[in-house]
Amino acid sequence: DQQVKQNSPSLSVQEGRISILNCDYTNSMFDYFLWYKKYPAEGPTFLISISSIKDKNEDGRFTVFLNKSAKHLSLHIVPSQPGDSAVYFCANTSGTYKYIFGTGTRLKVLA
């Protein structure tokens, strides 16, 4: 059974420093990994994705790293900004409609 785990429920980082959010998964069936960001009272919004054939994808301040041997995914935000404070969900998908989400990590960026 595919599972996606985010073992840190919360993280606090000083503005300007790097935020690192982690995610582990239990098997490699599905081909895409994604990160979503959620503000209070809003739905999650797509942030960045990575295909399982890659080990890194970068988009501005956001970089996702995939370590297939460790079954580990991480999101790096640098430099962190107060507006990045939100809940971040990682997800795994085969590319069709089935997504498996983690429980989320609440990031707080301190000014």
Add this chain to the structure above:
Amino acid sequence: ETGVTQTPRHLVMGMTNKKSLKCEQHLGHNAMYWYKQSAKKPLELMFVYSLEERVENNSVPSRFSPECPNSSHLFLHLHTLQPEDSALYLCASSRHGSGYGYTFGSGTRLTVV
């Protein structure tokens, strides 16, 4: 504006009530979803509609009844709910097979009293 609109934003209902949640998208997507978000739990997939046909029902109790009359609209009909059904219900849409993510609505915060 996210492109996926959910109404109402908040709903309080008694256990004997019948209510409906509505979701609308005009993004040209052909798949729509209902998710449930409870505190400290992963987002739980409830139903998937692809091309207006239900393709997945994740062991959801029959007190939740989805309806997809066309590719732009999705409903979740609720009746005789339990207090443990209180949660944030999120609608999402996607282009089937894209693998590049859903567009979520803002959700309906449901409280069952």
